[in-house]
Amino acid sequence: MKKPHLVTTDEIGWKQIGAVIAQRQEIALSDQVIEKINRCRQYLDRRVNNGNELLYGINTGFGSLCNTVIPGDQLGLLQKNLVMSHACGMGEEVPPEITKLMLLLKVRSLSYGNSGVQLETVSRLVDLYNHDILPVVYTYGSLGASGDLAPLAHMSLPLLGLGDVDVKGKRRKAADVLGEMGWDPIELQSKEGLALLNGTQFMSAYGVYLCLRVFKLSRLADIIGALSLDAFDGRIEPFHELVQRIRPHQGQIETAARIRWLLEGSELINRPKNHIQDPYSFRCIPQVHGASKDSINYVAYVFQREINSVTDNPTIFPDEELIISAGNFHGQPLALALDNMAIAMSELGNISERRTYQLLSGSRGLPPFLVANPGLNSGFMIPQYTAASMVSHNKQLCTPSSVDSIESSQGQEDHVSMGANAAIKAYSVMLNLERILAIELYNAAQALEFRKPARTSPFLEDFVKGYREKVPFVDEDKVMFRDMEASVQYLRDVEPVLPEGM
Numbered sequence: 001m002k003k004p005h006l007v008t009t010d011e012i013g014w015k016q017i018g019a020v021i022a023q024r025q026e027i028a029l030s031d032q033v034i035e036k037i038n039r040c041r042q043y044l045d046r047r048v049n050n051g052n053e054l055l056y057g058i059n060t061g062f063g064s065l066c067n068t069v070i071p072g073d074q075l076g077l078l079q080k081n082l083v084m085s086h087a088c089g090m091g092e093e094v095p096p097e098i099t100k101l102m103l104l105l106k107v108r109s110l111s112y113g114n115s116g117v118q119l120e121t122v123s124r125l126v127d128l129y130n131h132d133i134l135p136v137v138y139t140y141g142s143l144g145a146s147g148d149l150a151p152l153a154h155m156s157l158p159l160l161g162l163g164d165v166d167v168k169g170k171r172r173k174a175a176d177v178l179g180e181m182g183w184d185p186i187e188l189q190s191k192e193g194l195a196l197l198n199g200t201q202f203m204s205a206y207g208v209y210l211c212l213r214v215f216k217l218s219r220l221a222d223i224i225g226a227l228s229l230d231a232f233d234g235r236i237e238p239f240h241e242l243v244q245r246i247r248p249h250q251g252q253i254e255t256a257a258r259i260r261w262l263l264e265g266s267e268l269i270n271r272p273k274n275h276i277q278d279p280y281s282f283r284c285i286p287q288v289h290g291a292s293k294d295s296i297n298y299v300a301y302v303f304q305r306e307i308n309s310v311t312d313n314p315t316i317f318p319d320e321e322l323i324i325s326a327g328n329f330h331g332q333p334l335a336l337a338l339d340n341m342a343i344a345m346s347e348l349g350n351i352s353e354r355r356t357y358q359l360l361s362g363s364r365g366l367p368p369f370l371v372a373n374p375g376l377n378s379g380f381m382i383p384q385y386t387a388a389s390m391v392s393h394n395k396q397l398c399t400p401s402s403v404d405s406i407e408s409s410q411g412q413e414d415h416v417s418m419g420a421n422a423a424i425k426a427y428s429v430m431l432n433l434e435r436i437l438a439i440e441l442y443n444a445a446q447a448l449e450f451r452k453p454a455r456t457s458p459f460l461e462d463f464v465k466g467y468r469e470k471v472p473f474v475d476e477d478k479v480m481f482r483d484m485e486a487s488v489q490y491l492r493d494v495e496p497v498l499p500e501g502m
Contacts, residue, residue: 004028004130007111009036011308014300018212020104021097026130027104029111029122036113037122041189043318044116048075048190056314056325057194058116062409079193080160086153086197087163089138094151094202096134096166098427101205102155103129105307106196114310114317115195121186124159133177136164137202143408144331144419147312148202151420156196161185191314198312198329206423207303207334210341210430214296217433219498220491221289221348222255223463224441226262228355229269229282230456231447233364236260236269238283251290251297258502259285266457275364281354288351295344302337331419335402338422342429346394349429349436353387356440359447360384370446370474377477380443383484387439390432397425397432438487441467449473466494 004026005016020027029037047055054060054067059075061068062082070078094102107125110117128135135158141150157163158174162185165174178185228234237243239256263269277283314325360380362368371379401422407414445464448456455461470486 002026006030007033007107007126009033009112011304012108013304014211014215017208017307021101021212027107027126029107029119029126033111033113034119037111037117037119040113040116040316040318041118043321044191044316044323045189047323048072055323057198058191058314058323062194075190076188079188079190082193082197083153083156083160083188084162086149087157089141089150089154091139093166094137094139098205098209099134099137099155099166100129100132101208102137102151102201103134105201105204105208106152106155106199108307109199109201109309109311110195112310114315115312116191116316117195118186118189118192121159121188121192121196124183124186127181127183128158128165131181132167133158133181134166135174136166136171139424140420142202142420143406143413143416144200144203144335144421144423145329145416146409146413147198147329148200148331148420149197151202152197152199155201156193159186159196160188194314195312200306200311200329200331200334200419203331203334203338203419203423204303204306204311206427207299207338207341208307210338210423210426211296211300211303213430213434214341214345215300217345217430217437217491218289218293218296218348219258219496220437220494221292221352222258222285223262223460223496224352224437224444225282225285225289225355226259227448227456227460227464228359228440228444229259229278229285230263230266230460231268231444231451232278232282232355232359232366233268233273233275233451234278234282235273235275236263238278239286244286249287249290249294251293252286253290254293255290256286258498261499261502262459263457264459266460267454268451268456271454279354279358281351281358285351288347292344292348295340299337299341299344302333306334331417332402335417335419335422338419338426339398339400339402342394342398342422342426345426345429345433346391346398349387349394349433350391352433352436352440353384353391356384356387356443359443366447366450370443370450371476373476379474379477380446380480383439383442383480386484387436390436394429394432397429401425434491435484435488438491439484441491442471442484442487445471446474463494463496466490 008030137154142148161175368374369379371377401418
């Protein structure tokens with residue numbers, strides 16, 4: 001049996017969280033975490049039972065109702081009512097891989113011992129995660145400020161035996177599944193509903209998922225860009241180390257070095273050229289891909305901080321004997337990062353489509369539309385249209401969400417981040433980028449055939465060989481969308497091995 005990932009208060013990095021997800025590891029709470037959760041809960045109970053002070057969301061109402069006092073015998077009902085009343089999501093269901101990440105990140109945030117939840121509550125979240133009993137969560141409802149309220153309410157309903165869950169792709173009533181598992185609904189105590197709903201785990205789950213996908217898509221953009229450069233009979237000089245050294249942006253340096261490595265041993269790149277320059281979409285790959293890399297690295301920094309943070313409210317500090325109502329649930333850092341991520345991904349797709357366009361142009365010895373008998377055959381004319389439509393859609397999706405704000409809760413929540421909308425849009429941009437790169441690969445592999453018997457580099461030859469096992473050369477017109485879908489699947493399945501640091 002696979003050893004579970006132990007949830008601790010130690011910082012978790014991208015390799016660790018990527019491995020937990022990829023290997024589908026179960027999770028377990030460390031002894032340290034259990035002690036912290038119990039200690040914080042005991043401290044909160046003492047404060048509630050021994051004093052007459054008003055504590056926001058613990059013995060008061062929420063939002064603009066923060067001055068309404070709640071009697072002690074109704075504090076648990078207050079929290080249950082909070083979860084039920086805030087489950088107001090609408091739209092499409094959140095993808096299950098995102099929902100599962102929400103559970104993981106909520107467990108991590110509650111594990112620091114600053115939230116005042118019962119151990120039983122966190123343990124049930126762990127149970128849901130480990131058994132792949134995934135709450136049904138809806139896309140819309142969060143303003144990305146006072147926590148991802150509606151999405152996290154839907155995530156929390158099954159703890160109470162309410163709402164729906166996804167089990168092995170089947171939608172079922174949470175109460176029925178809990179009964180089958182022998183689990184009683186959780187009886188929420190003071191503060192717990194607020195701890196579950198206040199937090200950035202909807203935005204964070206999208207951000208973590210996007211980072212993990214885009215790390216790979218960025219590598220694939222370089223590989224496919226190098227393949228297109230060689231198939232287009234491009235020049236290697238713009239990737240020379242000296243050029244990057246005098247404009248030393250890190251992403252630019254890394255991109256140029258990677259392209260040089262990818263094209264080592266290529267007959268095509270080293271043969272004499274009849275042209276002095278390449279179009280920008282080839283010549284400026286280091287500058288454009290590199291700028292996106294730098295943005296992606298910034299976004300990764302933000303989300304690594306977030307997944308190692310406490311983001312609910314109020315926060316409890318047993319050692320200092322403080323309960324502080326503040327704003328760690330505000331999603332502004334994430335909203336700005338997600339908007340940045342969307343733009344970085346969009347630009348990788350934008351320049352990719354331009355390379356596809358150049359490959360179809362009938363220049364440098366390639367046939368128009370990459371087909372042997374153009375005219376009778378339209379060849380690869382329309383896949384470029386499809387790529388262009390998605391590039392345009394991405395531009396529309398990149399209108400920033402983080403500059404918007406609509407006040408809520410009678411003005412108490414008067415500035416919101418709209419980070420949840422930024423997350424949803426960035427997810428769509430990522431899917432479009434993957435498809436655009438798949439179309440470029442479809443075209444570049446086709447163009448490469450017309451360069452035979454000259455060969456590209458050994459690495460790229462192997463990459464195309466694997467691709468050709470899924471997608472054949474196109475001799476004459478055919479129904480192409482199946483090839484395009486197979487190209488997307490190839491990018492999802494392939495795991496190109498690059499040298500460390502490349």
